[in-house]
Amino acid sequence: MPPEESGAAPEGPQRCGLIAIVGRPNVGKSTLLNALVGQKVSITSRKAQTTRHRITGIRTLGDTQYVFVDTPGFQTRHSNALNRTLNRTVLSSVSDVDLVLFVVEAGRFGLDDAKVLALIPPDKPTVLVANKLDKVVRRAELAPWLKSMQERHPFVEFVPLSAKRPDQVKRLLEIVRPYLPEQPWWYEEDALTDRSERFLASEIVREKLFRLTGDELPYSSTVMIEKFEEEGRLRRIAATIIVERESHKAIVIGDGGERLKRIGTEARQELEKLLDAKVFLELWVKVRSGWADDEERLRSYGYE
Numbered sequence: 001m002p003p004e005e006s007g008a009a010p011e012g013p014q015r016c017g018l019i020a021i022v023g024r025p026n027v028g029k030s031t032l033l034n035a036l037v038g039q040k041v042s043i044t045s046r047k048a049q050t051t052r053h054r055i056t057g058i059r060t061l062g063d064t065q066y067v068f069v070d071t072p073g074f075q076t077r078h079s080n081a082l083n084r085t086l087n088r089t090v091l092s093s094v095s096d097v098d099l100v101l102f103v104v105e106a107g108r109f110g111l112d113d114a115k116v117l118a119l120i121p122p123d124k125p126t127v128l129v130a131n132k133l134d135k136v137v138r139r140a141e142l143a144p145w146l147k148s149m150q151e152r153h154p155f156v157e158f159v160p161l162s163a164k165r166p167d168q169v170k171r172l173l174e175i176v177r178p179y180l181p182e183q184p185w186w187y188e189e190d191a192l193t194d195r196s197e198r199f200l201a202s203e204i205v206r207e208k209l210f211r212l213t214g215d216e217l218p219y220s221s222t223v224m225i226e227k228f229e230e231e232g233r234l235r236r237i238a239a240t241i242i243v244e245r246e247s248h249k250a251i252v253i254g255d256g257g258e259r260l261k262r263i264g265t266e267a268r269q270e271l272e273k274l275l276d277a278k279v280f281l282e283l284w285v286k287v288r289s290g291w292a293d294d295e296e297r298l299r300s301y302g303y304e
């Protein structure tokens with residue numbers, strides 16, 4: 001598309017590239033993605049293993065279109081079919097990108113981090129993003145830690161930041177830009193994600209489920225959209241929350257249905273903002289034991 005038609009800066013050619021965001025669970029990859037895109041496209045929570053899918057987030061600034069790929073935190077602890085699937089997603093994301101953002105918590109590098117780093121080919125340009133800088137109390141210890149990180153991998157840049165600080169995230173965008181090749185943009189200038197509204201709906205319900213059940217509910221719960229109907233600016237959505245045990249079902253429903261109601265209300269409010277539409281949301285809870293270790297079922301639930 002010629003620049004004059006796409007609204008790009010007319011002076012030069014367009015830049016566009018793929019950037020993978022990888023790291024162990026819970027380091028803040030999805031929070032960073034949302035900050036880089038400037039909109040929530042990937043769900044986040046205190047629970048490890050929140051992200052289950054490869055999610056694309058797009059940001060177009062000046063002549064550059066950044067196409068970020070959020071990935072599930074790489075799993076090393078349990079080997080069930082779900083985790084094997086998540087790990088395949090991470091591996092396939094790293095192979096064909098222009099740049100990798102390897103995310104760790106500032107000042108920390110454990111075995112889980114090392115296992116992920118070992119998967120990144122040394123010749124793939126990789127930026128070390130030391131996130132959660134706001135939580136580092138002893139700033140003086142950060143310089144020697146960064147130096148030790150230099151010895152672990154040929155990183156092309158070192159960026160300590162907090163994903164919750166927009167000014168610091170903007171700097172990261174500037175650092176990334178030169179690594180993206182000159183080529184025409186792949187998406188419309190205002191595109192935010194390649195995911196469908198239906199997918200976003202299931203993710204938002206899953207986020208509220210995770211956030212409102214705290215540590216009581218094991219991570220192996222999922223959400224299936226049974227109905228997604230568009231009538232002008234109205235969306236009629238029915239979703240089923242799938243859990244592994246009767247006891248989990250009771251947790252999700254809560255006393256007198258209170259918790260399920262809250263999950264529904266919070267998900268609906270957020271979806272109305274995200275989709276810019278009125279939303280009717282129906283929620284159901286079903287028990288299906290062993291789904292997280294059943295390859296065939298995983299595929300039917302949309303895991304690649």
Ligand SMILES: Nc1nc2c(ncn2[C@@H]2O[C@H](COP(=O)(O)OP(=O)(O)OP(=O)(O)O)[C@@H](O)[C@H]2O)c(=O)[nH]1
Pocket residue numbers: 023024025026027028029030031032043044045046047048049050051052071072073074131132133134135161162163164165
């Ligand atoms: N203090 C602080 N907390 C952060 C920062 N970035 C993320 N968090 C928190 O860290 C937790 C995990 O964030 P996520 O973005 O879901 O982490 P993730 O790496 O995507 O996790 P998985 O998808 O499970 O692999 C959430 O509670 C975030 O609010 C940060 O810069 N500072």
Ligand SMILES: [Mg+2]
Pocket residue numbers: 029030031043044050051071072073
């Ligand atoms: Mg995530």
